[in-house]
Amino acid sequence: MLNSSLFATLSSVSAGDGHAETVVSAIPEAARPENMTWAGLILLLPAISAILCGLYACLGIKNRLPGWTTVLALASSFVVVCMLYAGHEPGQPVVIHLFDWIDFSWGSKGAFENVTANFALYVDDLSLFWMLFVTGLGTCIAFYATEYMDEDRGKGYSRFFGAMSIFLLAMSALVLGDNLVMLYLGWEGVGLASYLLIGYYYQKTTAIDAAKKAFIMNRIGDLGLAIAIWLVWFNFGTLEYDGLFQALNLYLPMAEDGTLAGTQMGDAPLGWTAYLIPWFLMVGAFGKSAQFPLMTWLPDAMEGPTPVSALIHAATMVTAGVYLISRTYPIFWLEMEQGGYALATVGWIGGFTALLAATIAVKQYDMKRVLAYSTISQLGYMFMGLGVVQTFGACFHVYTHAFFKALLFLCSGAIMHGLAGQLDVRKIEGLRMAKGWKVVTWTMFIGALWLSAFPFTAGFFSKDEILAQAFVQEGPGFRALGWIGIITAGITSYYTFRVWFRVFGGKTLRIEPGPEHHGDASSFHPHPPGWRIKAVLIVLALGCIAAISSGYFGIGHWIKGMVSNSSASWGMPLHWHEGDTPFFGGDPHVTMYYVSGVVGLLGLSIAFYFHLYNRKLAITLEHAIQSRMSIRWIPRLLEKKWYMDEIYNATVRIPTWLCAKLLYLFDRLVIDGILVGGIARIPMFIARIFQPLQSGMLQGYATTMAGGVSLIIAWIIWTMSKGGG
Amino acid sequence: MTLLAVLAETSETASGDSRMLTICMTFSALIFVIGMFGFLTRRNMIVMFLCTELMFQGVALAMVTFSRLHLDVSGQVFVIFILTVAAAEAALALGLVILLNRRRQTLDVGAWSEIREC
Numbered sequence: 001m002l003n004s005s006l007f008a009t010l011s012s013v014s015a016g017d018g019h020a021e022t023v024v025s026a027i028p029e030a031a032r033p034e035n036m037t038w039a040g041l042i043l044l045l046p047a048i049s050a051i052l053c054g055l056y057a058c059l060g061i062k063n064r065l066p067g068w069t070t071v072l073a074l075a076s077s078f079v080v081v082c083m084l085y086a087g088h089e090p091g092q093p094v095v096i097h098l099f100d101w102i103d104f105s106w107g108s109k110g111a112f113e114n115v116t117a118n119f120a121l122y123v124d125d126l127s128l129f130w131m132l133f134v135t136g137l138g139t140c141i142a143f144y145a146t147e148y149m150d151e152d153r154g155k156g157y158s159r160f161f162g163a164m165s166i167f168l169l170a171m172s173a174l175v176l177g178d179n180l181v182m183l184y185l186g187w188e189g190v191g192l193a194s195y196l197l198i199g200y201y202y203q204k205t206t207a208i209d210a211a212k213k214a215f216i217m218n219r220i221g222d223l224g225l226a227i228a229i230w231l232v233w234f235n236f237g238t239l240e241y242d243g244l245f246q247a248l249n250l251y252l253p254m255a256e257d258g259t260l261a262g263t264q265m266g267d268a269p270l271g272w273t274a275y276l277i278p279w280f281l282m283v284g285a286f287g288k289s290a291q292f293p294l295m296t297w298l299p300d301a302m303e304g305p306t307p308v309s310a311l312i313h314a315a316t317m318v319t320a321g322v323y324l325i326s327r328t329y330p331i332f333w334l335e336m337e338q339g340g341y342a343l344a345t346v347g348w349i350g351g352f353t354a355l356l357a358a359t360i361a362v363k364q365y366d367m368k369r370v371l372a373y374s375t376i377s378q379l380g381y382m383f384m385g386l387g388v389v390q391t392f393g394a395c396f397h398v399y400t401h402a403f404f405k406a407l408l409f410l411c412s413g414a415i416m417h418g419l420a421g422q423l424d425v426r427k428i429e430g431l432r433m434a435k436g437w438k439v440v441t442w443t444m445f446i447g448a449l450w451l452s453a454f455p456f457t458a459g460f461f462s463k464d465e466i467l468a469q470a471f472v473q474e475g476p477g478f479r480a481l482g483w484i485g486i487i488t489a490g491i492t493s494y495y496t497f498r499v500w501f502r503v504f505g506g507k508t509l510r511i512e513p514g515p516e517h518h519g520d521a522s523s524f525h526p527h528p529p530g531w532r533i534k535a536v537l538i539v540l541a542l543g544c545i546a547a548i549s550s551g552y553f554g555i556g557h558w559i560k561g562m563v564s565n566s567s568a569s570w571g572m573p574l575h576w577h578e579g580d581t582p583f584f585g586g587d588p589h590v591t592m593y594y595v596s597g598v599v600g601l602l603g604l605s606i607a608f609y610f611h612l613y614n615r616k617l618a619i620t621l622e623h624a625i626q627s628r629m630s631i632r633w634i635p636r637l638l639e640k641k642w643y644m645d646e647i648y649n650a651t652v653r654i655p656t657w658l659c660a661k662l663l664y665l666f667d668r669l670v671i672d673g674i675l676v677g678g679i680a681r682i683p684m685f686i687a688r689i690f691q692p693l694q695s696g697m698l699q700g701y702a703t704t705m706a707g708g709v710s711l712i713i714a715w716i717i718w719t720m721s722k723g724g725g
Numbered sequence: 726m727t728l729l730a731v732l733a734e735t736s737e738t739a740s741g742d743s744r745m746l747t748i749c750m751t752f753s754a755l756i757f758v759i760g761m762f763g764f765l766t767r768r769n770m771i772v773m774f775l776c777t778e779l780m781f782q783g784v785a786l787a788m789v790t791f792s793r794l795h796l797d798v799s800g801q802v803f804v805i806f807i808l809t810v811a812a813a814e815a816a817l818a819l820g821l822v823i824l825l826n827r828r829r830q831t832l833d834v835g836a837w838s839e840i841r842e843c
Binding site: 694695696697698699702703706 | 761764765766768773834835837838839840841
């Protein structure tokens with residue numbers, strides 16, 4: 001099956017054929033056509049849809065109108081993206097100016113003498129690539145949601161689709177914006193939409209807590225991004241990508257030659273702060289993409305409706321961090337050329353997160369949580385790809401992951417929908433035998449195969465691009481990082497199929513209804529998904545299959561073309577040569593197919609053996625581990641997510657709370673008690689001395705007055721008589 | 726009448742002047758003190774008001790006396806002013822008394838002692 005000539009073909013595809021060895025190229029200056037403002041429809045349509053959904057909510061519309069409005073708007077938006085793509089000249093960025101937004105200038109209006117962030121679109125291969133799957137998947141998932149959210153019609157239906165439209169608007173602004181301020185606008189916008197949708201079931205305390213957690217943890221990352229944006233202006237004098245890349249076009253060759261130190265551009269030198277930019281950008285990316293240490297919000301975000309988990313927390317929003325780093329890759333590259341370790345750090349954090357999240361996913365019982373941890377883990381792979389200078393692999397993995405993870409989430413959503421909210425893998429068995437569940441069974445099987453990187457699936461190709469590059473690229477401990485990635489691949493394969501075998505496998509159909517079922521459990525029958533859910537599942541499964549073509553036999557290897565024609569081109573992989581350190585005796589890009597294929601199959605077979613073939617043994621093993629003091633903490637540790645929430649609670653939340661309490665007491669006692677209250681009390685005490693005089697008795701006042709006048713007169717007479725005498 | 730006769734007879738001489746001054750000032754002070762004493766001791770608002778009028782008259786008498794003593798008419802002009810103002814003020818004050826009486830159904834000034842600090 002695995003004959004070597006096939007792999008030779010594959011490797012020639014993945015390694016490219018005879019490209020120039022030097023990867024650094026200049027980014028061309030953007031064209032600025034006047035007649036392309038129609039591209040603004042990509043943002044305008046979701047905005048209109050959001051406003052209409054708000055209107056529907058006010059009018060109290062009870063039918064599916066909000067859903068169809070959103071689907072129509074997103075589909076039209078997708079069509080506009082396709083038109084833009086059809087008319088796009090590869091490698092030539094285009095700036096489409098929509099309207100002036102922030103535009104200050106002074107002096108001669110050159111670099112460092114303006115702050116310009118207009119509402120304009122930067123259309124290049126990378127942003128088009130991102131927009132294609134963002135709007136495409138957005139349309140599919142909105143279509144799925146029209147059925148999934150049916151029970152909420154009239155209540156939250158308009159709210160849900162309004163927030164979905166806001167999300168697509170913000171995501172488009174994030175990806176297409178032609179400057180970092182517009183990216184930041186979209187960045188905050190997707191955060192808001194995510195917050196609104198996680199907290200969709202606002203009567204549930206857990207949902208509100210999860211929404212707040214997601215928002216607050218994202219704020220930490222956003223602070224990093226904001227500082228990075230400020231530093232970009234401070235060092236490069238512009239916030240627009242076009243100007244930024246032109247400046248970097250100047251700096252990067254100098255960095256290559258080692259002549260950059262001490263050079264000046266404009267009137268400001270490229271100071272040490274320029275090398276801090278990647279680190280702050282990284283913080284922003286890690287917050288949004290749920291990487292260690294800002295990862296704990298993503299599993300909790302599963303409190304939102306499942307289409308939201310599929311679209312925002314798996315396929316699109318969480319990849320914004322990967323987009324950010326791909327977009328600003330030249331800055332990372334500059335830092336690396338000057339001897340920095342920002343990219344290596346990105347890679348290592350990614351690899352570490354991938355392994356950490358995969359180990360947690362092994363011991364979770366909630367299907368959506370397993371998928372959430374696998375999302376974190378796969379995002380870790382993407383960052384690893386960025387770190388080992390494989391932007392193509394990272395973007396390729398974003399693309400394949402978007403499809404198979406959305407598919408997996410939508411399948412688990414169908415299960416949750418049909419089984420009254422049941423998601424526990426221990427309480428469902430043999431679902432493939434239930435009537436009307438064939439589509440879900442087999443599309444989820446495809447999703448699981450793709451996630452576990454089964455040989456010759458799209459996930460297999462995209463993951464191997466990243467893993468192999470770890471063995472080609474020279475970097476601090478990159479080979480160890482590669483091995484971490486390979487081990488994680490095995491774990492991934494295991495936990496994915498653990499879920500599938502548990503839920504769909506087994507000899508008998510056994511289902512315990514979930515918490516939303518009322519009445520006798522024995523009378524419970526799962527209701528199979530309707531045609532809209534099935535249609536979307538089939539479309540996504542077909543999308544997964546079609547995604548293979550981009551990794552297989554070079555049939556239109558368009559992703560590589562698109563990534564290499566953008567700012568991420570600096571991250572194009574170096575090729576392996578005879579004489580470089582081999583991996584299992586050859587080019588890692590070839591041998592990795594065997595290694596990761598074997599490891600993936602190994603994980604799959606372990607899952608097959610313990611969770612389908614011999615489930616009794618799994619129980620025995622579980623008991624054996626539980627009875628041994630020395631190792632029984634391991635499964636417990638994994639189930640409790642390495643106690644990360646508890647550690648954060650103890651190290652961040654409680655000290656913050658104590659600090660706040662102390663400040664509160666200081667405020668109450670010192671500020672309010674002594675300063676404000678104390679000063680106010682002084683006149684009060686003085687007043688109390690004279691208060692008895694004001695008795696309210698008229699005669700009392702008259703007596704005082706008469707006495708006073710008498711005294712004055714007596715004094716006058718006395719002084720006069722003395723003077724006279 | 727006797728007082729006027731004494732005044733008429735003593736107005737020509739210096740010693741007569743001195744006697745007139747003594748008698749008039751004593752009388753003026755007496756009226757003023759009676760008024761003040763009444764004001765301080767009585768609780769009926771109308772009586773208290775009458776007492777203030779008495780004090781006015783005491784002062785007015787002193788004015789007239791000094792006017793006569795210095796043969797200067799401005800003191801008497803001042804008295805005319807005092808009388809006019811007192812008449813106007815009497816109208817105002819009695820109206821006020823009627824209002825206060827209506828509120829509390831009493832003329833006792835003690836009924837208003839709660840208008841005080843604290």
